[in-house]
Amino acid sequence: MRLILLGAPGAGKGTQAEMLIKLYDIPCISTGNIFREHISNNTDLGKQAKAFMDEGKLVPDSLVIELVKSRITQDDCKNGMIFDGFPRTIPQAEALDATLADLNIPIDYVVNVEVPDELIVERMAGRTVCPSCGASYHKVSKKEKLAGTCDLCNSKLVQRDDDKEETVKRRLEIYHAQTEPLIAHYKLQGKVLDIDGVGTVDEVRARVKQALGVN
Numbered sequence: 001m002r003l004i005l006l007g008a009p010g011a012g013k014g015t016q017a018e019m020l021i022k023l024y025d026i027p028c029i030s031t032g033n034i035f036r037e038h039i040s041n042n043t044d045l046g047k048q049a050k051a052f053m054d055e056g057k058l059v060p061d062s063l064v065i066e067l068v069k070s071r072i073t074q075d076d077c078k079n080g081m082i083f084d085g086f087p088r089t090i091p092q093a094e095a096l097d098a099t100l101a102d103l104n105i106p107i108d109y110v111v112n113v114e115v116p117d118e119l120i121v122e123r124m125a126g127r128t129v130c131p132s133c134g135a136s137y138h139k140v141s142k143k144e145k146l147a148g149t150c151d152l153c154n155s156k157l158v159q160r161d162d163d164k165e166e167t168v169k170r171r172l173e174i175y176h177a178q179t180e181p182l183i184a185h186y187k188l189q190g191k192v193l194d195i196d197g198v199g200t201v202d203e204v205r206a207r208v209k210q211a212l213g214v215n
């Protein structure tokens, strides 16, 4: 089974990816991990990628695709794979399509987890963490006993920069502008499974399985 997982940041893709990894015994392919592996092994591709990163530049798509190709031709991808966080743009999707066509392993489905922006902002912006012990809280689903104070160690709770409302909204804007067009791209190929991502983790998991025809 070869899958692409799409959904806005904060839509709960990671949790569904974990389920799909076990269900199909396939690895999750993330470009971040591929980059790190090549850079730490000091491969030619890794050196090229690092040169761009050291200059604060984006790694060009042609190189990203080479790195992805090196990963998906490894043994553990024989049952398939799940792409999470890649492709992010139409040019990347087109390059991936062409590479998979060359290898004769086309994508089976694109799982598109849909959650309204307002709910994502509420989920993310409600989170706080304890800087001392790492405990996490949420103003709706896991409230601390004394406002702003860690239940476990009494430290003052903080909001991570990534969870701040402005940051979440900016990431959502980028998602809508760059990545959402991929849904239309793959709909033309008849591969998109739209999943309602509102509800508990179990509810969403059940919908994903149903869409894939798994009990």
Ligand SMILES: [Zn+2]
Pocket (backbone or CB within 6 Å): 130, 131, 132, 133, 134, 135, 150, 151, 152, 153, 154, 155
């Ligand atoms: Zn604490």
